[in-house]
Amino acid sequence: MPKFDIKNIKLRKVTVDELSDNMLLINLYATQALTFIIGLAWAFFQGQNILEIFRFQGSPSILYWAAGLAVLVVAFDVGISRWIPDEAKDDGGVNERIFRKRPLWHIALLCAVVSICEELLFRGAIQHAFGPYWTSILFAAIHVRYLRHWIPTGMVFAISYGLGWLLAYTGTIWAPIFTHFLVDLTMGIIIRYRREEE
Template identity: 25%
Template sequence: MKPKSQSEVILQMNDREITIQLILTQVIILTLAIIGSVFLFDSFWSGWSRQLVYDSKQIFLYGALPGLLVLFIDIFLLYRLPRRMYDDGGINVKVFKNRSIISIIGITLLVAVSEEMLFRGVLHAEFGYIIASVLFAIMHIRYLTKMVLFISVLFVSFFIGYMYEMTGSLLVTITAHFIIDVVLAFWIRFGKWGGTDE
């Protein structure tokens, strides 16, 4: 018997099961970031504190504006390309379609914080730009067979990684990541998921 794909498994789950799975996955990623920083940073506290310095100008210029630029490109492509080219098997729709506004904000913020802490805060800081950016893209394994989605996530990974390279700030990359995810989640939630059916 052929094993079920990730999308088949998720599509069979109810909203509560998906929420638990999402939170569990992000807690694991966050735990890996903390464990990694314990072993790799010279000093746990200074390693994180130097990456979490608040600078509103940096956050706006290198976090919010790049996040909005990525959104503009994504939304343009959503309406120009056939739906099949960026369809992830219905996973994103299943995850966000019935979710409350507060739940969407909470989940996308958790994803942005945990993934940026691991991929930029630990992997990028310790192993460099290219390794962290490629690993981030590969983590989105369900996109590997969808060329448009994989190129998109690879671009976003390198783009956000470059913002980190320029600033050394996790608050910048968390902001960009959160803006992209939360707006696209609302786009799905309120039925604006575009594209043509060709």
């Protein structure tokens, strides 16, 4: 049996265009699963009750706040897109590849998975430890595909800070989850059907 040698492992940068559709989805779901596990572990080691984090607190009117923030984010994003050049908001084609040919039910599923996993880690665990400002810096940093351009990086930071404020204001993680879901779903649908028209 041949001996495993770690020195023979070679890493290279892969662009999104080099990934098959299946590999892109596997990567996305694996990354979200890892995010969820880290969020659970972090919350557990903070002494938080996971069931308590996901308990809906307050009245259903909280969802109006979440929807209102989502409308503001989407309106700002769509509005600013008209004045900034495409290269200033380029994410390397990741969003195009994720949403371009996806059926609507799968776009909704992807957005639900991403919003729950990322909000558990960032709002449920990290914000509990460091507050909304440092959480937003970390949130912007993990969206590495935007870091080449200051406009999308600033927008991701601002959105994250808004989600952090929403958690503090409403007292429930479901408000930022719902906002995150609505923003991603709306932008995914825009990408999906804009591309279809072209």
